[in-house]
Amino acid sequence: MGELTFGVFSSLVGSMSLDFAFKLAEAGIAKGHKVNMWLSGNAVMMAKKGQKPFKDYSHNEKLMKELMSKGMEVTVCEACAEARGYHKEDVPEGMKRASMDWYLAKTVKTDKLLHIGGE
Amino acid sequence: MGELTFGVFSSLVGSMSLDFAFKLAEAGIAKGHKVNMWLSGNAVMMAKKGQKPFKDYSHNEKLMKELMSKGMEVTVCEACAEARGYHKEDVPEGMKRASMDWYLAKTVKTDKLLHIGGE
């Protein structure tokens, strides 16, 4: 089994790239791989708890928590979060906040990287 | 003097369309026009107070407050905000939250509409 790291920069609602990343992470974990996820840019929108699960909008909080309970590490960019007004107390349980160097360090040991750089 | 209404759907950080809209609103108010602004989609990111003014990121909260003090009405889409985890207590002072019908109603009396529909 290997290690797969995602870097995602897309907003919570809109491109559905975040939805894609979480579903691919789910499939990776189901196959026994270790999965890490770095959320930066507008993807730090995941770092605000209490998102209402309306059916008109993407809602990844529930799946994310489930995957974290199965060992997925999720870390968000701290500066990107603060610039958007998301503070420490807003972070969903289990998610970490760090500087961008966390992501860079993960690229060393991970077997594969899927960097989703745009919206 | 006339009335100009904006509809903006772009995220706080990224396309700089929000920065554009606020600067154009500023110029409109300076010329004596009445300006209204509807923020929906990812533009509801303005509805979260306490955004840190890092110089690496767009920061429109200060200018928005200044323009509101000069009579600009700013209303954000309530459902779009809740879906992203922004609640009533997060709203910057002076900003209103409403349903999309607020924007539709504004189109009736406003002289001109600038609808910035994309990112």
Add this chain to the structure above:
Amino acid sequence: MGAVNLLFVVQRPPYKSENARLALTHAIASQTAEIYMDDGDSVVPIIVFVGDGVLNMVKDQQAMKVYGVTSTESHIKSCLLIDLPVWVCKEDMTRLGLKEENVITDAEDMGAELKTKFVSFADIQKEMESVKHLLFF
């Protein structure tokens, strides 16, 4: 002011951006806008799909089943249900190889009477000229 006409123009495909859905939900909101308006005023929207926007009209979208998100199809049918005109550019359907049998032509399953109208870009141009405001998505 009386009735004010608005043209919502969707020119991009669904799902890669929130555009199409927001166009539809905003157009639908015209139904309840009277609470903010003077007596006798109203907004009368038309929603039109042009360019790659016609890809929004493909039927049997499984967004709810796959991603738990309301499909654009479902919002389009809601428009038809409340008698909000839905127009689609014929030339763009032809260009992208879509036939009427591939797209949402009605919302009879929801009890809607209004049907999708297939129009030429020339018709859309005329409508652009006659409305008070244009809202491109």
Add this chain to the structure above:
Amino acid sequence: MGAVNLLFVVQRPPYKSENARLALTHAIASQTAEIYMDDGDSVVPIIVFVGDGVLNMVKDQQAMKVYGVTSTESHIKSCLLIDLPVWVCKEDMTRLGLKEENVITDAEDMGAELKTKFVSFADIQKEMESVKHLLFF
């Protein structure tokens, strides 16, 4: 693992998206990544501008003065200052009519020794082949 090479590829213009800035700030973060790594491990990034991405290299960007936001130029110069290689595709500069005098060639004003390297796409292709991971923005 030793040193792991990363290629950051910026292929879109600045400002309309956060892409270019995030590519630069993430590449710069390699400098402090050692706190999360084992002894002897390191990440060695190169940042390369291709396609419309070369528009990021135009000098004298007034983003700070106009919008109060750090310019992409300023981040590019920060890369040179910390000896992080900045490459630009020559063919794309030519295609878009940019000459060396129009773009950021150094950060001497900040005391940087490293200079921008003008390369062909073939050089970039070779680098893509040799690095461990690709990060497209």
Add this chain to the structure above:
Amino acid sequence: MMKLAVFLSDWRRTEDSFERMKAEKMGVILVGNGVYHAVVKENGKDSPVLSKSGANFYVLSDDLTTRGFTAANVNSKVKIVSYGDIVDLIMNDYEKTAWL
């Protein structure tokens, strides 16, 4: 027919509404990354945007300088405007707007 102010904010465009729309009077206002249409000659050629017949072209000065370009780079077909000028164009010169 109509008097229409069209805003273009992208360099690589993904819509073709601009090419197809007609107006009695059309103003094309280049903002954001749309300013590249005023200053970049790809393979030595003007942007196809500038060939829209009968249109008046404007470019936002602030968005030019943000991207490192100046008046000296601007195509002679295009008039450089400020935010205040754009307000006047919207309020006085055109009936409606289209942000494509």
Add this chain to the structure above:
Amino acid sequence: MMKLAVFLSDWRRTEDSFERMKAEKMGVILVGNGVYHAVVKENGKDSPVLSKSGANFYVLSDDLTTRGFTAANVNSKVKIVSYGDIVDLIMNDYEKTAWL
């Protein structure tokens, strides 16, 4: 040379890296709005994406059905895959990935 899995998630693309990049073994994985390359024939023609020489093409089934398309619509050059299949492609078949 390399073994590269390229992800395309857009219909109208604004980059040309895809056309220029070469790989000994290339997998092109169509996801999001990239799935239209597998099912839409503009003016009767296959998407130019499918003419990338030597590449293997994949399309994500879930993103097809989300947009109202089915296996019956998919170009014969393209193999329909699941999320699990994409995990295997990334982990087993290709050395690196590029999300363009």
